[in-house]
Amino acid sequence: MTQVVCDCAVTLDGFMAGHNQSLEQPFGDIDRDALTAWMFRTPEERSAEDGMRTGIGAYIMGRNMFSPDRGEWDLDWRGWWGEDPPYHAPVFVLTHYAREPLPMEGGTTFHFVTDGIESALAQAREAAGDRDIAIAGGATTINEFLAAGLLDELRIHRVPAVTGGGVRLFEGVGPLTLEAVSTRQAELVTHTIYRVLHD
């Protein structure tokens, strides 16, 4: 059965990004290296088993993760990732502003969804078929899915830094019970896979 999964890099004090995110600093005023250095290590540091999930049929992301701007679209903006984004699948972007689908190279097409997370999830399910759906971020979007009980698996990549401020994973997410399925300590990060227990 299709699972809704999410990979997130989180500081020891629970932040996924700093304050003041912008074009110049997409992660905001956080120590970005502390948060992401592990992603650029050797393949064994980011194997399919312990690193990012592979075989995803569709992605969902927040507007903030796709674009540094708010409001009406600047149609010249085609995402942070160049002409061949690393998704290679449909990506459903949550936004208040309609926009035509944006096909990129390598199989990635950005679709813009203006009627909320349940609609985005329905469209992602349709696109993904039997494969899993990943919530790509950012923290606000992940928290919305968690609060709505729509996430099945959370893969936390915990970096050993305390940054002191920013956007928190789990902010505003009510009581929730998970189960830790497995943990692996890599050189720069602790990978733990959690299953969200639905009542």
Place this chain on the structure above:
Amino acid sequence: MTQVVCDCAVTLDGFMAGHNQSLEQPFGDIDRDALTAWMFRTPEERSAEDGMRTGIGAYIMGRNMFSPDRGEWDLDWRGWWGEDPPYHAPVFVLTHYAREPLPMEGGTTFHFVTDGIESALAQAREAAGDRDIAIAGGATTINEFLAAGLLDELRIHRVPAVTGGGVRLFEGVGPLTLEAVSTRQAELVTHTIYRVLHD
């Protein structure tokens, strides 16, 4: 060399206790079982390697961890733990109110320190000799030691529950870099040992 260490049970969203701590609910309005159930498992779940640190020469704790009351001492209050507390070593209690040392059974003596964490640490060092010193809690006291750069090793016992509110580990602790030394996944908890990197 003597290390200053700390074991703490923390929820997935970073809380060590709920709000409204009292005599009736020393952990406040948090799901206490979620936080502490792992402590009452079989010995292999709480081995010396992965569970609580052993061989401690002295402990330091906050007033709040010793007593549910504030202000002047009720001298009938002898701690939460009965006549034979589980410390079996000197315990230095941070407080604004002086009180005579309180010897208990089994080697535990509570000493009351009114002149701050550095004084408590100096007294604990004197008492511990070559052995390590443990910060017993609660979160506020641990955060004070972290912020002052006085903690060497943090052993986080992470339970897979999101509780949504309470007293946070790392609250008000500025930027800090740690190193994850090892991690082990037990049935109910993920044990990770961190070394605090001092500049």
